[in-house]
Amino acid sequence: MGDPVNGGLEAVVKVRRPEGFEVDVELSVPPRRTIALLGPNGAGKSTVVGALAGLVSLDGGRISLGGRILDDAKTGVHLNAADRRVGIVFQDLLLFPHLTVVENVAFGLREQGHPKGEALQGAEEWLERVGLGGFGRRRPGELSGGEAQRVALARALAPAPELLLLDEPLSALDVGSRARIRRLLASHLSEFPGPRILITHDPAEAFQLADEIHILEAGRVTQVGSAEDVRLRPRTAYAADLAGVNLFMGTAAEGRVETADGGILTIADPRVEGPVRVSVPPESVSLHRIAPEGSARNRWATVVQGVEDDGIRARVLTGAPLPLTVHVTHAAAQELELAPGAEVWVSVKASEMRVEPS
Amino acid sequence: MSAVGSSPSEPSRPSPRPGARPPLAWAVLGAGGATLFVLPLVGLLLRTPWSRLPDLLTSAVVVDALRLSVVASLSATVLSALLGIPLAWLLARAEFPGKRLLRGIVTLPLVLPPVVGGAVLLFALGRRGWVGAPLAEATGLVLPFSLGGVVLATTFVSMPFLVITVEGALRNLDRRYEEAASTLGAGPWSVIRRVTLPMVSSSLLSGLILTWARAFGEFGATVTFAGNLQGRTQTLPLAVFVALESDRDTAVAISLLMVAIALGVLLLLKDHWWGTR
Numbered sequence: 001m002g003d004p005v006n007g008g009l010e011a012v013v014k015v016r017r018p019e020g021f022e023v024d025v026e027l028s029v030p031p032r033r034t035i036a037l038l039g040p041n042g043a044g045k046s047t048v049v050g051a052l053a054g055l056v057s058l059d060g061g062r063i064s065l066g067g068r069i070l071d072d073a074k075t076g077v078h079l080n081a082a083d084r085r086v087g088i089v090f091q092d093l094l095l096f097p098h099l100t101v102v103e104n105v106a107f108g109l110r111e112q113g114h115p116k117g118e119a120l121q122g123a124e125e126w127l128e129r130v131g132l133g134g135f136g137r138r139r140p141g142e143l144s145g146g147e148a149q150r151v152a153l154a155r156a157l158a159p160a161p162e163l164l165l166l167d168e169p170l171s172a173l174d175v176g177s178r179a180r181i182r183r184l185l186a187s188h189l190s191e192f193p194g195p196r197i198l199i200t201h202d203p204a205e206a207f208q209l210a211d212e213i214h215i216l217e218a219g220r221v222t223q224v225g226s227a228e229d230v231r232l233r234p235r236t237a238y239a240a241d242l243a244g245v246n247l248f249m250g251t252a253a254e255g256r257v258e259t260a261d262g263g264i265l266t267i268a269d270p271r272v273e274g275p276v277r278v279s280v281p282p283e284s285v286s287l288h289r290i291a292p293e294g295s296a297r298n299r300w301a302t303v304v305q306g307v308e309d310d311g312i313r314a315r316v317l318t319g320a321p322l323p324l325t326v327h328v329t330h331a332a333a334q335e336l337e338l339a340p341g342a343e344v345w346v347s348v349k350a351s352e353m354r355v356e357p358s
Numbered sequence: 359m360s361a362v363g364s365s366p367s368e369p370s371r372p373s374p375r376p377g378a379r380p381p382l383a384w385a386v387l388g389a390g391g392a393t394l395f396v397l398p399l400v401g402l403l404l405r406t407p408w409s410r411l412p413d414l415l416t417s418a419v420v421v422d423a424l425r426l427s428v429v430a431s432l433s434a435t436v437l438s439a440l441l442g443i444p445l446a447w448l449l450a451r452a453e454f455p456g457k458r459l460l461r462g463i464v465t466l467p468l469v470l471p472p473v474v475g476g477a478v479l480l481f482a483l484g485r486r487g488w489v490g491a492p493l494a495e496a497t498g499l500v501l502p503f504s505l506g507g508v509v510l511a512t513t514f515v516s517m518p519f520l521v522i523t524v525e526g527a528l529r530n531l532d533r534r535y536e537e538a539a540s541t542l543g544a545g546p547w548s549v550i551r552r553v554t555l556p557m558v559s560s561s562l563l564s565g566l567i568l569t570w571a572r573a574f575g576e577f578g579a580t581v582t583f584a585g586n587l588q589g590r591t592q593t594l595p596l597a598v599f600v601a602l603e604s605d606r607d608t609a610v611a612i613s614l615l616m617v618a619i620a621l622g623v624l625l626l627l628k629d630h631w632w633g634t635r
Contacts, residue, residue, distance in 0.1 A: 081541050082542075094532075
């Protein structure tokens with residue numbers, strides 16, 4: 001069905017947003033590779049989807065897919081959405097409510113000129129591939145969230161697109177079915193021969209499904225790397241927050257880092273000089289009721305700002321001079337009488353901090 | 359079992375729920391409203407010369423008028439669909455200067471007296487009208503006092519019902535469905551045919567019924583623009599008007615016929631129109 005896919009996506013997307021910022025994103029995705037565009041709401045993720053799909057026109061840049069030019073702001077080339085062969089699983093799925101499930105999946109095949117019977121048969125096969133054989137005659141409204149999600153995937157894949165876009169594919173699902181559908185999605189993604197782009201604000205989704213993660217903030221890509229990179233070496237406050245890591249920007253000199261907010265951290269390697277990023281994993285931080293002794297070289301007194309305790313583990317936010325997120329057990333939180341306003345001592349082992357030039 | 363009214367939070371569904379018991383004054387007013395519609399109908403039935411009815415209804419005047427009414431109202435509905443749906447789409451979707459003014463002009467026949475509508479048509483398309491005169495000269499086509507004139511006048515007064523209904527539905531349609539269709543390879547025409555129109559189909563049907571109903575009852579614009587010629591332009595409403603002056607029994611018979619046809623169509627399609635049981 002369709003042509004063999006052998007080309008990647010090369011895109012420079014520049015779109016001015018009415019909110020006043022410009023989305024300026026460069027993406028290079030080879031076939032059989034999944035990248036995640038991970039970013040907070042309003043970062044411009046939907047704009048990138050729209051531009052790649054041909055629903056939003058570029059103010060600058062160029063998009064090519066498998067050697068075909070889809071958009072070129074310089075020459076004014078703009079291929080209509082209908083002619084791009086870009087398959088999309090939309091955030092709200094957008095299954096056509098007036099068509100049955102199998103007619104939804106057959107929609108793209110019909111548009112490619114396949115006769116009705118052939119298109120419906122192809123659609124049935126796709127439904128079986130996503131585990132929904134026998135669901136064809138239902139209406140979209142009669143499906144569960146997970147079933148509808150799989151129909152949307154089958155509909156996007158049936159016309160053999162050359163690029164697959166998944167726009168927040170799991171956001172419409174309840175938490176219970178999310179993990180199951182995520183696994184299913186992973187297996188279907190691995191079978192799709194073209195480049196794949198996953199748009200999400202959920203780090204778990206990105207970490208599990210993508211080979212490479214692009215962090216998008218305010219229209220710009222602020223970090224590109226593997227899930228491992230983002231988790232261990234976040235480059236921005238947003239990425240650090242996603243990874244659950246404390247991140248400080250500062251200047252290193254003589255084995256000490258002075259952070260932007262005026263805090264001082266002692267670091268393990270005295271040779272590091274100049275602007276650095278220091279990440280502090282929550283597990284490397286200890287809390288104490290009285291000034292601790294021992295080898296920890298970073299310690300200071302502060303006041304607890306907040307505690308989220310789920311009965312097993314507690315997440316504690318500490319205050320100035322260096323605000324941190326700290327993980328302790330529920331028992332420890334009880335013993336330390338942690339509550340907003342409580343006075344505690346914080347200690348951080350320099351050896352467990354990660355220091356990188358920025 | 360006493361009914362304490364229906365809970366507003368509960369969606370209406372065909373469950374065996376006791377009917378709401380309204381306040382007395384409320385019920386009296388509602389009954390008064392119903393009487394206004396039921397009373398004349400009862401009067402019509404009482405006045406009907408039942409034994410002569412077959413003869414009256416098969417008279418040449420009535421048969422001619424019935425044929426013209428059916429042809430004209432259906433033609434006007436088809437013409438309204440053909441021109442009105444694209445017009446509604448343009449008003450809902452396209453951006454062009456003067457759009458607000460155009461929308462006002464299109465809905466004008468809803469508030470204008472139909473006689474004025476007919477007169478306006480006559481000024482433009484009459485034998486000496488600024489469009490009608492050159493049209494007659496070039497093609498020999500003269501609209502006034504012809505079946506074409508009846509259809510045109512009827513379309514003029516009834517098409518706005520279709521346009522406003524469909525335009526409203528198009529505005530409420532989530533356009534992302536159309537975008538989804540286009541990413542699946544559907545060109546603009548295909549999107550309209552396979553997604554847009556099917557998704558507004560219930561409004562479309564309501565609009566068509568309203569349009570037909572208005573066309574079937576049309577009198578003023580037709581009589582002004584197309585005249586009142588038996589067998590050529592005299593539709594049922596015109597025939598009733600003439601018969602009232604000369605032959606009361608025929609007038610009653612035609613009225614009964616129109617009531618039967620209109621009520622039949624509305625009852626047949628009421629599920630689509632009101633979504634009621």
